[in-house]
Amino acid sequence: MDLRFYLSRFLRQVHWFLLVVVVFAAAGFVAARVLPTVYVASALLVVESEQIPDALAQSTVQTQASExxxxxxxxxxxxxxLLDVADRLRIYEVVRPGAERPLTAGEIVADMRSRVDINTTFDRGGSGRAQATLVRVSFDSPEAQLAAAVTNELVTLILEEDVAMRTVVARQTLEFFQQEVERLEQAMAERSGAILAFKEKNLSALPDSLEFRREELTRVQARVAELEREEAAISEQIDRLARLRSSTTAAATGEATAGTTGGVTTRDIRRDDLVTQLGFVTDEKARLEARVLELTTSISQTPGNAVLLEALEREYSNIRSQYDQAVSNRAKAETGETIEALSKGQRITVIEQAVAPDAPTKPNRPKIMAAGIGAGMMAGLGLVAVLEFLRGAVRRPADLTSALGITPLATLPYVPTLAEKRRNRMLAVGGVVILILTIVLGIWLVHTQVMPLDLIMENLRARLPLWMSL
Structure with missing residues (x-):
């Protein structure tokens, strides 16, 4: 590669290279000046675990830190x-010069969300187990004090939301179990009343007295059988006395005259006693038979009543188990609410408050200007290469051989005179000077005849993204 040749060609087009570099450098300088200063303030928070071991007392708020x-x-x-924060801190109170109208509520919300950054990181120990959850909150603003104020306000809101969310969850948990206890108490009272009413209604046919009634039924049946035998014996005696009286009608008249007082014989008295005794026996037997029927009916009803009573008692037992569990859960909920009220559970605390930054975070003006110069140099080199390629002139023997297919014996370069060199140099310098003067004159005319440069800058800022233009 003939570096001297390329260097000479570059030097011949150096004025175009310098022109492009100047234009790009000026653009980089203007961009560095137009872009507003942005300050970023940040605060660091940490999610602390419960201060009371779960084995002793457990919080009822079981939400994971990430969630x-x-x-x-x-x-x-x-x-x-966001609208409340923007209003209280007066972030958008002043209308920007050159802006056509104040920002709408939707634009304010969108801008605030683009400027707020909440970044959560999980610090892990050597074992790979999560050790701590860190939260970095930041906000950018063209004013350092405002950036710090908004960041601290966001931190305050985060702490308030954390406390409010945990206390609300704990309180709602306690209220739920309190309502469960009251509901189950009422259900137990209803089931207990139903069992009592059922027992009162079926007092004589309950399963707990079944054996007693069976024994009573056996005794009563035995007594009825005994009374039946007594009744048969008395009836037989009465019949025998009646037959005896019929067979001795004639003799009975004499005996009645000689052996009785008032016309009543001993046989008649005996018969009247037997009739009275028979009546007592018959009444007792009827009463006992009615008791037998009553006992038989109650015994036959007992299995059905036992099933119904068992169902009622089983339902009561289930409700009682739920009630005991609800009472236990209510006690845990009360403990959990106390833990959250005393801020002894998982909580978010501040490690570093946001302070006003000493230096802006962006833009990096030297970097922007350097990028403009670098881009100008690349563009200038590209322009020189394109110009040389488009001209297609023969500049060295190799070009002649490539174009005509012949090998020259010798080449005589064109040697410009001293006057031509001066003229070319003056033309190049004059072109650059004229270009610079034209740019300066154009800027002056725009400033004086069209619009002042400060208003043009404000209009440019108004058309930039919201977070850059404030």
Whole structure:
């Protein structure tokens, strides 16, 4: 590669190279000046684990740290929250010069969300087990104090949301189990009343007195059989006395005259006693037969009543088990609410408060200007290469051989005179000077005849993204 040749060709087109470099450098300088200063303030939070061991007392809020932080982030970035923060801190109170109108609520919310950054990281120990959850909250603003103020306000909202969410969950858990205890108490009272009413209604046919009634039935049946024998014996005696009286009608008249007083014989008295005794026996037997029927009916009803009573008692037992469990859960919920009320459970605490940054985070003006110069140099080299390629002139023997297919014996370069060199140099310098003067004159005319440069800058800022233009 003939470096001297390429260097000479580059030097011949160096004015175009310098022109492009100047233009790009000017653009980089303008961009570095137009882009507003942005300060970023950040605060560091940490999610602390429960301060009381779970073996002693456990919080009723079992939300994972990652899930809780996601919920809090969505609540913080809600429309009402962001509008409230923007209004209280007066972030958008002043209308930008050159802006056609104030920002709408939707634009404010979109801009706030683009400027707020909530980044969650999980610090892991050597064993790979999660050790701590860190949360970095940041906000960018053209004013350092405002960036710090908004960041600290967001931190305050995060802490308030954390406490509110955990206490609300703990309180709702306690209220739920309190309602469960009251509901089960009422259900137990209803089932107990139903069991009592059933027992009162079927007092004589309950399963707990079945054996006693069976024994009573056996005794009563034996007594009825005994009374039947007594009744048969008395009836037989009465019949015998009646037959005896019929067979001795004639003799009975004499005996009645000689051996009785008032016309009543001993046989008649005996017969009247037997009739009275028979009546007593008959009444007792009827009463006992009625008792037998009653006992038989109650005994036959007992299995059905036993099934119904067992179902009622089983339902009562189930409700009682649920009630005992609900009482135990209510006690745990009360303990959990106390833990959250005293902030002894999992909580978010502040490690570093946001402070006003000493230096802006962006833009990096030297880097932008250097990028403009670098881009200008690349573009200038590209322009020189394109110009040389498009001209297609013969500049060295190799070009002649390549174009005509002949090998020259010798080449005589064109040697410009001193006057031609001066003229070419003056033309190049004059072209650059004229270009620079034209640019300066154009800027001056725009500033004086069209619009001042400061207003043009404000209009450019108004058309930039919202987070860059404030």
């Amino acid at each position: 809780q932080l996601q919920i809090i982030e969505q609540r913080i970035l809600a429309r009402d929250k």
